[in-house]
Amino acid sequence: MAKITVDGIVYEVNPQNNLLQECLSHGLDLPYFCWHPCMGSVGACRQCAVKQYRNADDKTGVVVMSCMTPASDGAIISIADAQAVKMRSNVIESLMISHPHDCPVCEEGGECHLQDMTQMSGHNYRRYDFKKVTHRNQNLGPFINHEMNRCIACYRCVRYYDDYAGGKDLAALGSHHHVYFGRHEEGTLENEFSGNLVEVCPTGVFTDKTFSEHYTRKWDLQTAPSVCTGCGAGCNTTPGERYGTLRRIVNRYHHDLNGYFLCDRGRFGYGYNSSDRRITEASLVSTHDDEKGVRKSLTTQEAQRQFDAMTAGDVVGIGSPRTSLENNLALRARVGVKNFYAGFSAEQQRCVQAVIAINREQGLHCPDIRTLEQADCVLVVNEDITNTSPRFALALRQAVRNRASQLATDARIPLWQDAAVRELAQNELSPLFILSPQGTRLDDVATDTFLGTTAQQIALLAAVANIIDASVGNAATDTHGEEGARRIASALITARHPCIVSGISAGSEALIHATANVARALRKYSVQSDAIDVCFAMPESNTMGLALLMEEGGGTLDDALQRLARGEADAAIVLENDLTLRTTPEAIDAALSRTPAVVVIDQLHNEFNARAQLLLPSTSFAEQNGTLVNYEGRAQSSHQVFQADAALRPGYEWLTPVDPLSLVLTTSETILYHSAQTLSVLSGAEKLLPPRTGIQALMKSPRQSHRYSGRTAMNANLNVHEKKQPADRESAMSFSMEGLPLQKDASLLSAAWAPAWNSNQAISKFQDEINGELKQGCKGVHLLQRTLEPHVAARVSSSADNSVVYFIDHIFGSEELSAASPAITARSVGAYLCVGEADAQRLGLQQHGRAEISSGAHTAQLPVLIRQRIAPGAIGIYCGGEINRHAFANGVSISAVAEDSNVLVRSRQMFSELVISDSQQGRG
Amino acid sequence: MVWEVGSPLSIGAILFTVIIVAAMLIWVERRLLGLWQERLGPNRVGPFGLLQVVADMIKIFAKEDWVPPFADKFSFILAPPIIMIVILMSFTVIPFAPGVGVIDSDIGVLFVLAMASLGAYSVMLGGLASNNKYALLGSLRAAAQMVSYEVFMGISLLGVVALTGSFNLREIVIAQTDGWYIIPQFIGFLIFMIAGIAESHRLPFDIPEAEQEIVAGYHTEYSGMKFGMFFVGEYLGVVLISSLLVVLFFGGWLGPAFLPPIVWFMLKTAFFIAFFILLRAAIPRPRYDQLMTYGWLFLLPLSLLNLMITGAFVLWQEGGM
Amino acid sequence: MIRLIKDTLISQVVTLWRVFMHAFAKTDTVEYPDVQPQMFSRWRGRIILSRDPDGEERCVACNLCAVACPVDCIALQKAEDDEGRWYPEFFRINFSRCIMCGFCEEACPTNAIQLTPDFEMAEYVRQDMVWEKEDLLINGTGKYHDYNFYRVAGKKIGGKDKGEARNEAPPVDVRSLLP
Incomplete structure (x- = not known):
């Protein structure tokens, strides 16, 4: 630890960092533009000027850029020095020379880093009399709006898009003050992480187009901490609501998982919430002779009565991997463990079970996304990670830069010196090997991509394992494989921090075992003597959660359908599950034809639930509380953002029978708490719930910002007498502006805000240090423990899976719910x-x-x-x-x-x- | 039908007039306050706003007659009529003009004083029965104020009684044929007037109902006609004190013959009523403790002094010394 | 003693006399509605939405009035026409909550929302005090005659291309290398 003096106060700092980062870590307000916590410094904007003194006797000092100056021990600087203040105010004035008079019609207004920094630097009136430079905009596709006039040329966009996310189609064009950030020609931004430009751009050049269509200022959004349902990565999000509809999703910082960035599926895939495919009312297929087959709508009470009547007898319940644990638990409680069946396809269930076994095995470790970024050799097996669990791909793009970090460390260049590190490393990248049936989007940074069918991949993996540790694998069969296997093996062996990434989208259990075998073999060489990182991406938000739940009893989907096909059940309850995605049409037809009553609880209309006798509308992730378990087995709470229309109810509310004698209301919290006590796989999950003692238990946290507007007018057209705010009996948050302010406590942080920091950059005020963990933040609860003995791997035969057909995933379209969002549809x-x-x-x-x-x-x-x-x-x-x-x-x-x-x-x-x-x- | 003391015509006319005058005071007070505060006062209902009284009456009768559930119902209902009744009773001994009056009592002065002290019960009961802290505070203040000021109210009158040698109000008026008692009894007049204001708790001595401090004092919980009785009772008090001032110090109905005696009486009374209203328009309310200190430490000795001097004068005049 | 008399008696009498003399002063009361009061243009009365000199809605739905409102009685939703112009899809003021503080007018960057001298806004039914955009929008510029926000802003709208706003250079040709 080094010590620096800022304006006479001594702070303990990390000398590896620069002054700007350390000042911000200590909560000091220092303006900046081009620096980004994840992208280091380039010293382009000159906004973070401070005065540095040589020693205590030096009264003159020199103005330096704090982002380009190391926080070396004994440094004496001043932020408040008049010369530094003057410099910063002159810099912002020149940055603002061509900035248009746009704030009222700019989507960034109110959460704009430029606004904040202008205020902070003290620039008020424009003195420059000459003409403003203007630019023509480009249509950048359905996600991103472009308004180039607002640019202050900080270069953050290209540094993020090209350097960080590996995009190829955004560049700084033109020269001098005509510099233009855009594509070489108009067209959709191709990168899968383009949405982060919205948050990276400090001004309103890149804004969220989907949000603009139903725009609301940040202060007017009702937000709650939520978890993305786009895939199994469990990225943290902040959805925002206004006037009863979901308006947008932005990133919510999670130290271990998504950090500052989301993928475009997660960010723009919320539109299905208000799409016309949404089920808005309960409906029943009439059985009367005169109107047979006609679907009639029901009130909630009628629907509940009908539901209870239809499911009074022998009922089969089919769970869902894309809804919360609570909903699945409620179904399980209603139908009983014996009648509870997993909503996976058969091979998917086998695969997830295999993955869980590997995740429990000692000597292996399931890396979080941040750990992935630190790997210095990565092997990606079969999974097209950019399209199934996209946030992994962004992490892997950082992982390949660890070679550059290594070179910079050797050359004693601080890692935050972004331009210098890149200059030094040129094209040197850490090894990344990809095994895939087809070219992937990560190929441009891959050392090598081995194209092969599943069987060929298994053979290659076996060969790799064999080279690393002959007791585990078996020899490669062809020479090409031999050569490739040797390269992969040697890279993995020499790496200090190797990592193997795969997934279950191939549906091949053999491939999973073959992948795990490589990791097991690597244990022999583990330099860090730690566990070997191996992880498997999960296709849906709660695949892991449902699979864990099935360990406590219950059958497979095939069991359920066979039982229904034999006519052994009076009714079937299908919870948020489109079974046509899970099994063959024949199996569904056979099951439905013998089942007298099929009840489906779901969010969107689809072909399957059109065949249900009783269709019950359920709330979406933003309209209910829920717990989702990500690929690591990390359970995380997703909070309700807003109260849905009265006809829509969470699955657990439909499923929990109304008991007039029961004094305890069934809420998502009680379901989770009770299950955490009774089910061993969920033990510890109760730690997700807010504390039940102390001031936090008594005071709720507000979902609305302290500047939330329109409270007495938003519903006045319906009734001028304002309704009471809906009470939330289910969580520690309130549907109003009242409650424990979140400003210094990140335990329920949704929208980051701090005085003078209205943009998302305010997150630094909630981190214990820049890029550190959130103060009092809940990172989720790990449900998987490493309890199994190190496994002696069985050799996997390459003929275990010799299918030549493989199924392609796309980031836009493969996930069932987000695919119904208009913006995603436009890209699919x-x-x-x-x-x-x-x-x-x-x-x-x-x-x-x-x-x-x-x-x-x-x-x-x-x-x-x-x-x-x-x-x-x-x-x-x-x-x-x-x-x-x-x-x-x-x-x-x-x-x-x-x-x-x-x-x-x-x-x-x-x-x-x-x-x-x-x-x-x-x-x- | 004859005009004589105690005749039904006389009684009816007095009762009618007194109540009408009291009611009209609602309008008169607001108009006069308006005049002195450079406003207009009520002028929209009827000519000059005269029918404002009727509008107010309709309102006050039509209002919900609500008894708070926490109040003591019996005393709560009992309190307002008391003040009406005792003040109307006091009017019985007032000599309005020759032949106009209800009774010709030899203890008129004592009767008036007795009735005035009974009025304290109304206020105390009303405040206590309301079971409300503001009402209780108001009635406490009212009780203390009325008990204190009654002492020297009585003593201040004794000068007049000594000069006349009678408690009969009619005789007091007749005794002033040669000269009104305002001259010899100026101090008595001042003390009696101040005590009278306090007794009818009018501004500036409306401490029991000081709305800036204790909402509305003892009648906080009252509404409808019960409040109306307190309200009219207060105006009746104003009329009563004004007519007593006229009777005791300003020669009652006496006056030059070009106007009938009853008119003289009414004019004089009207002057004092207007004076009461002017007091309200001009003088700020003292603090409660100031009021008590002023009464006991200044007015009481002064009234005793006045009584001693008057007594000495009377004895000297009768040649006893 | 004299001082006491002066303080208590004389001063009271003087007060009474002075107040009494007010009886002969002119009354200040204005007999509204028989006599209409003279209103001033800066009076904070009924709120209107004005149009710019070209006859287009001035409001750009920036939400600043709504957030400035201390009683939260303004609600609106932004919409955008095909050519990029922002306008409110709905704009609602609940006048039964409005306290006529004028913060909305101060916050408005486009001079769209203005308080007018009209104060006669009473209604028998409270629901009638909720005014929508159709009720609020007038056919004129209100107090500020010349201001047109989009002539100053950099955003392109129908009838005003990039570089045509005040103090703007024509759009840059990125492909040119000229200085």
Whole structure:
């Protein structure tokens, strides 16, 4: 620890950091633009000027840029020095020379870093009389608005988009004061993390287009801490509501997981909440003879009565991996453990169980996303991580830069010297190996991408394991594999912090075991003597949670459907689950045909719940409290943001029978608390609940900001007599402005705000140090403990899974709920077939033409995409919500369909929206 | 039908007039206050706003006659009529003019004083029965104030009684044929007037109901006609004190013959009523402790002094010394 | 003694006399509604939404009035036309809550919301005191005649391209390398 003196006060600092970062860590207000906690310093904006003195006798001092000056021991600086203050106010004045008079019509207004810094630097009136520079905007696609006039040329956008997120299509164009940040031509920003530009840009150049369509100022949003439901990564989000609809999602800092950044699926995939596919009322298919089959709407009371009547007998309950633990627990309590069935497809359940076993194994470690960023050698197995668990991909892009960090440390360059570190490292990257059936979006930073079918990947993994530790793996079968395996093995062995990332989207248990075997083999070489990092991405927000719950009893989906098909149940309750995504149409038909009553509780209309007799509307993640378990087994609370329409109720409310004698109201909290006491897999989960003693237990935290406006007018058109604010009996938050202020306590932090810091940069006021943990923040509870003995790996036969069909995931479209959001729909494509050039020639397929695939009784006509980079012989299918994956999982036969120029044009248009990396050959 | 003391016509006319005058005072007071405060006062209902009284009456009768659930119901209802009754009773001994009066009592002065002290019960009961801290404070103040000021109110009158040699009010008036008692009894007049204001708790001595301090004092909880009785009772008090001042110090109905005696009496009384209202318009309210100190330490010795001097004068005049 | 008499008696009598003399002074009361009071343009009465000199709605739905409002009686929602102009989709003032403080007018960056000298706003039904944009919008510029926010702002709207606002240079051609 070093000591520095700021304006006469001594602070303890970390000498590895720069002065700006340390000043901010200690809560001092110092303006800045180009510096970002995650991206280091480049000293471009000159806004963070301070006065530095040589020693205590030096009264003159020199003005330095605090972001470019190390916080070395004994440094004496002054923020309040008149010369430094003058310098900062002159700098902001010149930055503002061409800034337009736009604040009232700017989406950034009210949460604008530029506004904050202008205030802080003391610039009021424009003295510059000459003309302002103006720019034409570009249409950057459905996510991002571009208003280039507002730019102050801090370069944060390109530093984030190109350097941090690996984007290729945003650049600083033009020269001198004509510099322009945009694409080479108008078009959609391709990077999957483009949404973070909204938060990275300190002014209103890049704003959220979806938010702008129903814009509300930050202070008017009702927010609560929430967890993203886009995939199993468990990123923390802050959804905001106004006038009863969800308005936007922004990042919520989580030290271990998402940090400062979200993926575009998580940020822009909220639109389904108010889409027209939303189920807004309970409905029942009439059984009367005169109007048979007509769907009639019901009131909540009628629906509840009907529900109780229909499910009085022998009931099968099917849970869901995309809804909270509480909802699944309520279903489990209602139908009983014996009648509770998992909502996974069969192979998915086997895979998750295998992953849980690996996560419990000693000697292995499931890294959080921050740990992923620190890996210096990464092996990605099969999973197209950018499209299934996108936040991982952003972390891996940072992981490959650890080579640069290493070089900089060796050259004694501080890591925050961003430009210097990049200059030094040039193209030196840490090893990243990717095994995949097709080219992935990470190929540009990969050392090598091995294209192979699942069977080939298993063989290669076995070979790698064999090289590392002959007792674990088996020898490679072909020479190419031999060579590749040796390279991977040597990189993993020499790494100080190797990491293996995979997922379960292939549905291959053998692949998971083969992946784990590499990690097990690596234990022998573990330099840190710690556990080896291996993690598996989960496709849905609560896949892990439901799988854990199934350990406490319950059957598989196949069991449930077979039981229904045998006619052994009077009714089935399907909780937030589109079974057509889980199993074959035959299995569903067989089950539904013998079931007298099918009750579905869901959020969006789909083909499956159209067949339900009773359809009950459920609230979305933003309208209910819930606990979600991410890929690590970390349970996190997602809080209700706003009160939904009265017809919509959380799943657990529909499912928990109303007991007039029961004095205790059933809330999400009581369900979780009770289950944490009784179910061993959930033990410890009660720590997620707010404290029950002390002042925090008595006072709620407000969901609305202290400047929330319009309270006495927003509903005045309906009734001038204001209604009481809805009471929240379920959580530690209130639906109003009243309660314990959050300003110094991050335990229920939703929207960061601190005096003079209105933008999201206010988060630094809640961190114990910059990039540190949130003060009093709850990081979730780990439900998995490493209790299993180190496993002696079984050899995995490469013939365990020899399917040539693989299923493609896309960040926009593969996740069921977000796919219904208009902005996501605009970026998603329909189902297609993907083959290599050789296979296309053999089958007579034409690029963008049509092919018919058939498997058993199922056929489908799909547009064809011929890719350069695809494993020979492999056939990729993207379902896109149009075709049933399980119908074609066991191999397909393909035939070309006669050309039709209309179809060709349409599919060409469709594929033009598709962002894939096909020409990238890796960096070799 | 004859005009004589105690005749039904006389009684009816007095009762009617007194109550009408008291009611009209609602309007008169507001108009006069307006005049002195450079406003207009009520002028929208009827000519010059005269019918404002009627509007107020309709309002006060139509109001919900509410008894607070926490109040002592019997005393709560009993309190307001007491003040009306005792003050109306006092009017019985007032000699309005020759032949106009209810009774011609030889103990008129004592009767008036007795009735005035009974009035304290109304205020005390009302405040106590309300079971409200402001009402209780108000009635406590009222009780203390009325008991204190009654002492020298009585003593200040004794000068007049000594000069006349009679407690009969009619005789007191007749005794002033040669000269009004305002001259020899100026100090008595001042003391009696101040005590009278305090007795009817008018401004500036409206300490029992000081709205800036204790909401509305003893009648905080009253509404409707019960409040109306307190309200009218207060105005009746004003009329009573004014007519007593006229009777005791300003020669009652006596006056030049170009106007009938009853008119003289009314004019004189009206002057004092207007004077009361002017007091309200001009003088600020003293503090409660100031009021008590002023009464016991200044007015009481002064009234005793006045009595001694008057007594000595009377004895000297009768040649006893 | 003399001082006591002077303080207590003389001063009271003088007070009484002075107050009495007010009877002959002119009354200040203005007999509204028979006599209409003279109102001043800066009087804070009924709130209106004005139009810019070109006849377009001035309000750009920036929400500053709503957040400045101490009684939270203004609610609005931003909408945007095809050419980028912001306007309120709805704009609601609950006059039964309004305290006529004028903060909204001070906060308004476009001079759209203005308080007028009209104070006769009583209603028999409280619900009628909720005014929507249609009720608030007038066909004139109100107190400020010349101001047009979009002529100053940098945002492009219909009829005003980039670089056409006050004090703006024409848009930059990024492909040019000229200084």
